[in-house]
Amino acid sequence: MAKKIQRNKEQEYLLHQKLVKQLNAGQISRRGFLTRMLAGSLSLAGLSVLTDSAALGAPARQDTRPLTPTFYQWIDDLHPGIESVVNPRFDNLNFQIAPVQGFGVERFVAEARNQESTWDVYVGTTPFVEMVQLKESGAIEPWDPFIPQEVVDDMIPSIREEGIVDGQRWAWPFLLDVIVQSWHAGILTEAGLEDAPAATWTEYLERAQAIVESGAAPFGATFDARGWRSLAPFTHSLSTDVYTEEGLFDFRSEPAIEALKLMKDIMQFANPDILLEGASDGGVNDTPDEAAWAAERAGQYTKYQNAPIRFAENWVDPDQVRLGPLPSFEGGEGSTVFWTTGAALFRFGQNKEAAAEYMTELTYDMQIWQDSIAGTETGRPMQLPPYQSIYAEWEANPPAWLPDFVGLVRGQLDVAKAIPNHLFGLQQFVIGKPVWETFLTDEESDPAVAMQNAWDAVQAEINRDA
Amino acid sequence: MTTVTVKPETHIKSKGLLARLRLNGNWLFVLPALVFFIGYQAYPILRVLWMSFTDLQYLSGDPANWVGLKNYINALKDPLLWQGLWRAGQFTLMFLPGTIILPLLLAILIDRVRNQRVATIYRVILLIPAVIPSTLVFVLWKWMYNFQIGPINHILVNILGLYTIRTAPQWLGGTSLTLPAIAIMEVWWGLGYHALFFLAGLASIPKELPEAARVDGANEWQLFWHVTLPRLQPIMAILVVLRFGSAMAVIDEYLILGGFNRATPTYTWTVFMYDQAFKSGLWRQGFAAAIGMIGAIVMMIVVAGLLWVFRSRD
Numbered sequence: 001m002a003k004k005i006q007r008n009k010e011q012e013y014l015l016h017q018k019l020v021k022q023l024n025a026g027q028i029s030r031r032g033f034l035t036r037m038l039a040g041s042l043s044l045a046g047l048s049v050l051t052d053s054a055a056l057g058a059p060a061r062q063d064t065r066p067l068t069p070t071f072y073q074w075i076d077d078l079h080p081g082i083e084s085v086v087n088p089r090f091d092n093l094n095f096q097i098a099p100v101q102g103f104g105v106e107r108f109v110a111e112a113r114n115q116e117s118t119w120d121v122y123v124g125t126t127p128f129v130e131m132v133q134l135k136e137s138g139a140i141e142p143w144d145p146f147i148p149q150e151v152v153d154d155m156i157p158s159i160r161e162e163g164i165v166d167g168q169r170w171a172w173p174f175l176l177d178v179i180v181q182s183w184h185a186g187i188l189t190e191a192g193l194e195d196a197p198a199a200t201w202t203e204y205l206e207r208a209q210a211i212v213e214s215g216a217a218p219f220g221a222t223f224d225a226r227g228w229r230s231l232a233p234f235t236h237s238l239s240t241d242v243y244t245e246e247g248l249f250d251f252r253s254e255p256a257i258e259a260l261k262l263m264k265d266i267m268q269f270a271n272p273d274i275l276l277e278g279a280s281d282g283g284v285n286d287t288p289d290e291a292a293w294a295a296e297r298a299g300q301y302t303k304y305q306n307a308p309i310r311f312a313e314n315w316v317d318p319d320q321v322r323l324g325p326l327p328s329f330e331g332g333e334g335s336t337v338f339w340t341t342g343a344a345l346f347r348f349g350q351n352k353e354a355a356a357e358y359m360t361e362l363t364y365d366m367q368i369w370q371d372s373i374a375g376t377e378t379g380r381p382m383q384l385p386p387y388q389s390i391y392a393e394w395e396a397n398p399p400a401w402l403p404d405f406v407g408l409v410r411g412q413l414d415v416a417k418a419i420p421n422h423l424f425g426l427q428q429f430v431i432g433k434p435v436w437e438t439f440l441t442d443e444e445s446d447p448a449v450a451m452q453n454a455w456d457a458v459q460a461e462i463n464r465d466a
Numbered sequence: 467m468t469t470v471t472v473k474p475e476t477h478i479k480s481k482g483l484l485a486r487l488r489l490n491g492n493w494l495f496v497l498p499a500l501v502f503f504i505g506y507q508a509y510p511i512l513r514v515l516w517m518s519f520t521d522l523q524y525l526s527g528d529p530a531n532w533v534g535l536k537n538y539i540n541a542l543k544d545p546l547l548w549q550g551l552w553r554a555g556q557f558t559l560m561f562l563p564g565t566i567i568l569p570l571l572l573a574i575l576i577d578r579v580r581n582q583r584v585a586t587i588y589r590v591i592l593l594i595p596a597v598i599p600s601t602l603v604f605v606l607w608k609w610m611y612n613f614q615i616g617p618i619n620h621i622l623v624n625i626l627g628l629y630t631i632r633t634a635p636q637w638l639g640g641t642s643l644t645l646p647a648i649a650i651m652e653v654w655w656g657l658g659y660h661a662l663f664f665l666a667g668l669a670s671i672p673k674e675l676p677e678a679a680r681v682d683g684a685n686e687w688q689l690f691w692h693v694t695l696p697r698l699q700p701i702m703a704i705l706v707v708l709r710f711g712s713a714m715a716v717i718d719e720y721l722i723l724g725g726f727n728r729a730t731p732t733y734t735w736t737v738f739m740y741d742q743a744f745k746s747g748l749w750r751q752g753f754a755a756a757i758g759m760i761g762a763i764v765m766m767i768v769v770a771g772l773l774w775v776f777r778s779r780d
Contacts, residue, residue, distance in 0.1 A: 104744065106744055109524065109525060109749075133525055133749075136525045136526070136748060137524070137525040137527075138527055218631050218632075271613075271614065272613075272632050272633075272634075272636070273613040273614070273636045273639065275640075276613070276636060276638070276639025276640055276641065277638075277639040277640050277724055277725040277727050277730060278639070278725065279608045279612075279638060279639070279722070279723060280722060282721055282725045282726055283639075283724060283725015283726060283727060284725065286608070288613060288614065288639070291612060291613070291614035291615055292614055294615075295614050295615055297614065297631075423747055423748065424747065427745065427746055427747070430726050430727070430745075431728065433727060434727050434728050434729030434730070435729075437729070461746060461747070462747065464540075464746075464747070464750070464753070465521070465523075465747075465750065
């Protein structure tokens, strides 16, 4: 009898260890863990694990309210399927719009300082922008214990790496943006050019010149002057080996200097207000390139893929918009920049397991993706999914609404690189912009000097406290 | 004897009790205002003052340490602070005359309208911009000033032919025209509101005064300069001081119309402060508080000067 009891205890221990391992790896949910532990008569041990914050990497709390996700307003505006399709599948869901604007996360941080959170999950964070701030402040916790392993495995490899800091996953990717090339087929045809993407920047510039000289449009090309939307992707098209060990963009690197020279070359054929700040969200949105593109004044455009589509909606013929991979320098790497806007899990929130279930439903919902790509009455956001299985399914059985360029954009992700996660991931480009622009405005004749000054300005800001 | 000695003592005691009750009662009545003043005004100021002497970084889990005057020294050595104050001063210089001269002239013109119904219509029309929510005002003027599709540039390029599409003025987004463009928007927005101040001032001038001046042979200019203007001086003083403070501390318009580009004229000391407190690094709120205190001290010095300029000479 004593032997039998001993053997049972050993089996209990082995099962216990196995389930804890699975729980921590995210292979089973907390609910699943508890059920299996109960089935194995290990409920007390199970409860002790669930209340062990060290095992889960987060303070465990009793769920006393319904799942409360909060979304950045623009996501809800652009993707009506969230409220009409996904949310009704969850009983007692307390869906809310986040009190944020211009990437501001002040409210979340303030609540975390009081060890509380009104919400459980925030959908609207971008890893290199505000995710690191949220992490540093202790407002969020890693998804690792909650995100199913099959979801992680399904992510496109470059996206899988994007939300990782210190070996842990802090963001669950949702909406994918990648910097691509776009062109106005009507303008290019009128200028006697081929309705196809430019393979190299040299070709891109020749086309820009031809557009202006032919009078097909006043501007041959335009771009968004914010560094993460132009300087960084242009640099990546030559080389992605431009980051320091700590993850800062090395303005002084040769590829970055070449990219700056390219920006100046494009500016010869671009709208003259191209360097001005945007008119909303602290200068980053409502940018001059968008106005030029929307007014059909520019023949070519480089920006994240949804911008050319959205701002072509008011063209005389919106079907004239085309997308393709970002051009490359001769002999360049042919990469670009991408980022995802996804979800962060509040450390002091509740319903963490339910939040993971909600995110799985949300990010795999095919209606959301069809609406995003084909458009709805509220618009055509053209943001793309982060999962390999969805693209594989589309490739095997292409839906009638799927445009060809989705495959091209997907192809770019195999070579695209995200801007590394750093506290100054976005700020470095904000601080450096007025400095490197001295070369673009002819205040500084040497691009290397302008870039060195930009680097120095960023370093001075980082070391302000030293 | 006993009665003689006891009665006054009782009287004095009861009088003291009453006095004390009255005194305590007075404090009771003052209490709501006191709580409001301490909680809503004094505490936040003192809290920011304390923060300005610490190395508080909001995103950091580390406790704030007392660093003495370090933040002030660093801020005073930072060219961004001086540039920011100068830029805010430039905007104030562009904005203030528009809040005094134009509304004053308009108020005088409306004051002379004898038909009350017409005068009311003018007042209502003038007040329309003042009651439009700020968001709408910004959206409207952002569109007006838009380089590509704005009506102002459309008129200048396509109708008047004064510019080409490449040389048209770039109003917003960080050019030298940005501050004047915002000042024009602000003057338009506050025109009716400021004119109402002067209309109230004009209504308080006794009718006998201008009549007596006219009898003495004063012309309209002399009437304005020697009778009307001195009587409006208190109103002007209030407007100048109030609007100086709001102009120096503008931030919403700069964040919306200029962003965080440090080279743009809209990157003033207020934006610098916000940038440090909520954007840069671990949110250096101790340093940002020092910037705020320095800005506030500079403004208080100027306000003291303005109050001296507009002091009563009666």
